[in-house]
Amino acid sequence: MGFKMGIVGLPNVGKSTLFNALTKTAAAQAANFPFCTIEPNIGEVAVPDARLDKLAATAGSKQIIPTRMTFVDIAGLVKGASKGEGLGNQFLANIREVDAIAHVLRCFEDDDVTHVEDRVDPVADADTIETELMLADLESIEKRRAGLVRKLKGGDKEAVTQDRLLAAAQAALEEGKPARTVQVDAEDLKAWKMLQLLTSKPILYVCNVDEGSAGAGNDFSARVAEMAAEQGAASVVISAQIEEEISQLDPEEAEMFLTEMGLDEAGLDRLIRAGYELLHLETYFTVGPKEARAWTIPAGTPAPKAAGVIHGDFEKGFIRAETIAYDDFVTLGGEQKAKDAGKMRAEGKQYIVKDGDVLHFLFNT
Numbered sequence: 001m002g003f004k005m006g007i008v009g010l011p012n013v014g015k016s017t018l019f020n021a022l023t024k025t026a027a028a029q030a031a032n033f034p035f036c037t038i039e040p041n042i043g044e045v046a047v048p049d050a051r052l053d054k055l056a057a058t059a060g061s062k063q064i065i066p067t068r069m070t071f072v073d074i075a076g077l078v079k080g081a082s083k084g085e086g087l088g089n090q091f092l093a094n095i096r097e098v099d100a101i102a103h104v105l106r107c108f109e110d111d112d113v114t115h116v117e118d119r120v121d122p123v124a125d126a127d128t129i130e131t132e133l134m135l136a137d138l139e140s141i142e143k144r145r146a147g148l149v150r151k152l153k154g155g156d157k158e159a160v161t162q163d164r165l166l167a168a169a170q171a172a173l174e175e176g177k178p179a180r181t182v183q184v185d186a187e188d189l190k191a192w193k194m195l196q197l198l199t200s201k202p203i204l205y206v207c208n209v210d211e212g213s214a215g216a217g218n219d220f221s222a223r224v225a226e227m228a229a230e231q232g233a234a235s236v237v238i239s240a241q242i243e244e245e246i247s248q249l250d251p252e253e254a255e256m257f258l259t260e261m262g263l264d265e266a267g268l269d270r271l272i273r274a275g276y277e278l279l280h281l282e283t284y285f286t287v288g289p290k291e292a293r294a295w296t297i298p299a300g301t302p303a304p305k306a307a308g309v310i311h312g313d314f315e316k317g318f319i320r321a322e323t324i325a326y327d328d329f330v331t332l333g334g335e336q337k338a339k340d341a342g343k344m345r346a347e348g349k350q351y352i353v354k355d356g357d358v359l360h361f362l363f364n365t
């Protein structure tokens, strides 16, 4: 499956620095000039989950394999981007392809680091980007609706749904509201997602603050948090520069460094988890002596589909899932003991997997 989070924002706000920190590489060129990034950088990031370590310790698993999420570092956008300014439309396709947006906002003062608009104002920056995305959506909606006219005359059912959804998005956008404010019925969700509207994607604001504000945030990030709350969006505070430094350290050094800075965990972990929540993703585990492994599923996934994440055959030949809740597994002391205590359930095809389930799939091939 794979879930993709796009890193979006004005040029030179720290997107590539953040990407490098997340992927613990120097894969993306990060430098103090606008439009440093042109081609998107794509990287997979382990989703931190303390439960996985506990499960591995309980079962004596040799290897720990976290689940992963993809981040895409996208070129910076500027005012007029929807009309071709800056890198123009090139980046829009990159944004269309992601499942959610991490919108990086500059929340640090530093006269040496260029701001494309020569001032630090994250709320205005957020507005600049959102406006461009809304304009791009409006333009693409107009084009697409014009392209549907013939099919609509023919009564094509799919076209009718598409046009109805596009019209709803258009109405919101014309009122200056992003497409994500449109209430979509459950049965339309799939078609809605297929429209890939830029402003329909869930958004997480990332406040890139100065080193000293990594713990408590600053006035800029407080204003972003306020704006996010008004929109019903999430925001996290992070210092991309510090995170990049921490990501280069070995785990013990990193822990010491975090303590020194008064942080209880790396901002990246919070960011990755926030992204996971934003996408309504959940985790189930497979645990044995060889490995303890985490797998990602959308919330509400039935057992056979969850099995299919491991292998298509698991889904096709699904018989049942031996299921132990995470807490039972850990407090009772592993699979056998949980089973002895009557805490292993045999779940069938209708079972909706719960976050934290430890599963063992039985299947036919």
Ligand SMILES: Nc1ncnc2c1ncn2[C@@H]1O[C@H](COP(=O)(O)OP(=O)(O)OP(=O)(O)O)[C@@H](O)[C@H]1O
Pocket (backbone or CB within 6 Å): 009, 010, 011, 012, 013, 014, 015, 016, 017, 018, 029, 030, 031, 032, 033, 034, 035, 036, 037, 038, 075, 076, 077, 108, 110, 113, 208, 209, 210, 211, 239, 240, 241, 242
């Ligand atoms: N929290 C921070 N505090 C101070 N400087 C920072 C911080 N985060 C990033 N920077 C600096 O800002 C500059 C731009 O960073 P980066 O290249 O990551 O931006 P970008 O958003 O990817 O830009 P572009 O859109 O041009 O690709 C770099 O010099 C980086 O070191």
Ligand SMILES: [Mg+2]
Pocket (backbone or CB within 6 Å): 015, 016, 017, 029, 030, 036, 037, 073, 074, 075
């Ligand atoms: Mg960059």
